[in-house]
Amino acid sequence: MKNYANLRLRQDTLEQREFRYAKIKKRLANETSEQRAHRLDLIQNRLDNESPEQRAHRLDLIQNRLDNESPEQRAHRLGLIQNRLDNESPEQRAHRLGLIQNRLDNESPEQRAHRLCLIQNR
Structure with a gap:
């Protein structure tokens, strides 16, 4: 199906x-x-229940979509994100930043190294 x-x-x-x-x-x-x-x-x-293979596949699909977007599509996507950030309340912002901080606090040394490598390669 x-x-x-x-x-x-x-x-x-x-x-x-x-x-x-x-x-x-x-x-x-x-x-x-x-x-x-x-x-x-x-x-x-x-x-939470996806296998490493399913996660890799999902992330590949997302990466392919990002790789294939036009400059106009990219600008539109970034504009939508910016609008959402501009319109969030202080409580929503604190919550979002708290979620990010929790994710950073709980990442393994390998995950941290991988994340920093990705940032460096941009």
Whole structure:
């Protein structure tokens, strides 16, 4: 079933994809805080339970998408991120920075070395 879904997504026309994204955006805009928390819990559980191979595959897909984006797409993506940062409340900012700090505090020496190597290679 999963392969069929991936094939269907690849065969979507631009109009179909935009329509699907609009439906998703509308659904997300109308969800309650409980529904949002539940959805994020499901995502976190999926990430917590993925194998190293699944994680590598997921990260490869993300990297390929980033490698293939046009300058306009990149500017648009960075603009969306900047808008989100500009509009976050002090509480949201503190929470986001706390999550980042926790991740840094809990990384292994190998993970830290890998992260610093990635930063150096940019």
